[in-house]
Structures are given as C-alpha cells and as structure tokens.
Amino acid sequence: MYFGRGNVTTIPNLSQSKLCKLPLPVPNLAEQRKIAAVLGAVQRAIEQQERLLQLAAELKKTLLHQLFTHGLHGEPQKQTEIGPVPESWDVVPLGSLAKIGNGSTPKRGNDGYWQGGTIPWLNSAKIHERFITGAYQFVTDLAVKECRLPRVKPGSLLIAITGQGKTLGNSALVSFETCINQHLAYAQFTSPRVMPEFVLWFMQTRYEHLRSISQAGGSTKGALTCGYLKTYPILVPSLDEQHEITRIFAALDRKEQIQLAKQAALSSLFRTLLQQLMTAQIRVHDLDFSMPGATGLGSENSDQRKSEP
Incomplete structure (x- = not known):
C-alpha cells in the first residue's frame, strides 16, 4: 500500500514528514x-x-x-x-548391513560437469527432508566418470558427516539413484536383515550422540568419517x-x-x-x-x- 513512498537512497527509508502525510484508511x-x-x-x-x-x-x-x-x-x-x-534384539555394526561411502563435488568451473546434466546430485542441505524424493542439481556422465562419483541406489541412508547448525549428524532416506557431495555419507543396504526405514528412525535417536562424537576432538566444525560409520552400532x-x-x-x-x-x-x-x-x-x-x-x-x-x- 505504501510501497514506493519512501526516500530513494542506498538504504530505503521513510521520513517522519512523509509518514505523517500517508493516507490511513479508517x-x-x-x-x-x-x-x-x-x-x-x-x-x-x-x-x-x-x-x-x-x-x-x-x-x-x-x-x-x-x-x-x-x-x-x-x-x-x-x-x-x-x-x-x-x-x-541384536546390535551389529552398520558396515555389516550396508556398503558405506561418500561423494564429492565436481569443479563448478567445468561446464562439462554441470551444463545439461541429467544425473541427480545432492548436497547436505537436502538431509533435513528426511525422505528425499527429488533433486534440484544435476551432473553429467562426464562428471560421474572423471570425478568417480558413486551412484547411490534408491533406499540408501544418507548421513551428514560435516555441517554447521543442525545439519551434522542428521540422516535421510533417498528414493532415487543419485550422486552426493563430500559432506554426505551413504549406507547402501546389502543385508536382508534390516528395513532402511527402521534404520532411519533408529538414527534419529542417535543424532545427539553422532554430533558429540564428531566434536569430541575439540573441533568447532566437527566431522564424522566413513570408517567410523562402518563400526557404528545398529539395533536389529x-x-x-x-x-x-x-x-x-x-x-x-x-x-x-x-x-x-x-x-x-x-x-x-x-x-x-x-x-x-x-x-x-x-x-x-x-x-x-x-x-x-x-x-x-x-x-x-x-x-x-x-x-x-
């Protein structure tokens, strides 16, 4: 209603004199x-x-x-x-139930890696969705080949292994084949003993523990490793x-x-x-x-x- 009535400067503002002249419906x-x-x-x-x-x-x-x-x-x-x-219930290491790995980010300056890409690529911002059903970034076959990007299968668990705020330690399931960046680890299930959805919910209970482990060395940034995740205990x-x-x-x-x-x-x-x-x-x-x-x-x-x- 009052848009455009302010003073046009680097920082838009509304002076008291102009404010007093504004019409007020009553x-x-x-x-x-x-x-x-x-x-x-x-x-x-x-x-x-x-x-x-x-x-x-x-x-x-x-x-x-x-x-x-x-x-x-x-x-x-x-x-x-x-x-x-x-x-x-059994307690077994995640590595006995799934293949563990992480991804990488192709160079942004290489157009051959990004322009016209059709292969989904996820970063850690998607981890908060819990059930990931789509991507908004895509890479090319050339990026997958030259950067050796893993193709994560549908139904895999993703875990944020670095990140600020509430990102680190979060987990999500992905419903489609995708590549991921270096800030995410994946657990691609190979054992018929577990349902991926069950492991996801169990990992929700371990969120604070994962964050405390990643920061145990005194780093303010914090990080988890794929090696550690392979040994991480899972309820079955x-x-x-x-x-x-x-x-x-x-x-x-x-x-x-x-x-x-x-x-x-x-x-x-x-x-x-x-x-x-x-x-x-x-x-x-x-x-x-x-x-x-x-x-x-x-x-x-x-x-x-x-x-x-």
Whole structure:
C-alpha cells in the first residue's frame, strides 16, 4: 500500500514528514472491531496448530526413546554399548548391513560437469527432508566418470558427516539413484536383515550422540568419517518388529504433514485477509463467519450492515 513512498537512497527509508502525510484508511468502529475479531480468530487457529505440532514432536521424541529402549512387547532388557535394549534384539555394526561411502563435488568451473546434466546430485542441505524424493542439481556422465562419483541406489541412508547448525549428524532416506557431495555419507543396504526405514528412525535417536562424537576432538566444525560409520552400532530386532515400529512412525509423520499443511494454509489466509481487509479490497460483512473463534460475529455484522448507507 505504501510501497514506493519512501526516500530513494542506498538504504530505503521513510521520513517522519512523509509518514505523517500517508493516507490511513479508517473504517467505523464497528467494522474495526469486526476486522480485529476476524484476524484474531485466524491467529488463534494458527497458534492452535503450533501447539499441536509441538505436542506431536514431543510425542515422537518420547516414542523414539521408548520403542528403541523397551521394544514393543515389554521384554527383559540387556545392557549394550548403546545402553539398555530389548533382550532379543541384536546390535551389529552398520558396515555389516550396508556398503558405506561418500561423494564429492565436481569443479563448478567445468561446464562439462554441470551444463545439461541429467544425473541427480545432492548436497547436505537436502538431509533435513528426511525422505528425499527429488533433486534440484544435476551432473553429467562426464562428471560421474572423471570425478568417480558413486551412484547411490534408491533406499540408501544418507548421513551428514560435516555441517554447521543442525545439519551434522542428521540422516535421510533417498528414493532415487543419485550422486552426493563430500559432506554426505551413504549406507547402501546389502543385508536382508534390516528395513532402511527402521534404520532411519533408529538414527534419529542417535543424532545427539553422532554430533558429540564428531566434536569430541575439540573441533568447532566437527566431522564424522566413513570408517567410523562402518563400526557404528545398529539395533536389529525381528523384521516383524521393524515393520511395526516403522508403521507407527509413518503414521505420526502423516499426521504431522497434515498439521503443517493446515498451518501453512492458515498463515496464508491471515496474510491475505490482513492485506485485503486493511485496504478495503474486501469488506468484513462479505466474509463467512462460520470459522472457529468467530462465534457471534454474524449478528453484529447484520446490525452493522443495517446502519451502513
């Protein structure tokens, strides 16, 4: 509404004199109250979704600890190098279940490695997706050949072995064949003893441990190695238990995605209403007040319309 009214300098600004001259739409008090009520109702719905997402995250964290410590059947526990686990579960090195390796980054200045590329190539920024279903960078066959890039198979586990912030120690599954950079390691499963999805969820419980190991040498940057990952202990229950545990977390993930979509839709609605109500592109009496939190607005709105010319 006020875009372009500021002073044009290196740093755009709005002087007090220009601010005082800006037109300010002022509806009558009844409509102001109505606008505030509508926006408040949407804001409360957004806050409710935020609380639900927080509760879902806490539930998932609790379940991760419970299921990977006690299992599904409440059986006796045994002490292992990673703490107490169900007595019937095995603890084996990741290298006995999967081929471990990492990738590299072809030179950006070599157009032959990137232009017209069709082979997916991932960096560590994708690790936060948990289930990676697409790539936005691609390399050529020449890059794969000359840089000896590994072709990581679908269903492989990716682990961030370096990174700042929350990246280091995170894991994800990739659903397509891809190349990766040097900041990611892959575990390409070769054993029929494990479900990749189960190992992914187990690795979620080891996130803090992996970060602490990588920084144990005093480095502020931190890094894991493929050699270390080959020896990393993995829990292996029966396939039936793996399937059931994976099913539980898949259901929680679906609910979380629904809540995130609702939150995004409500946030978009709030921004749209804020803009259009404040600029009179839509009038408050044109809205449907059947939304939660807007109880009683309809009768007030009816009274307002009667009083308007």
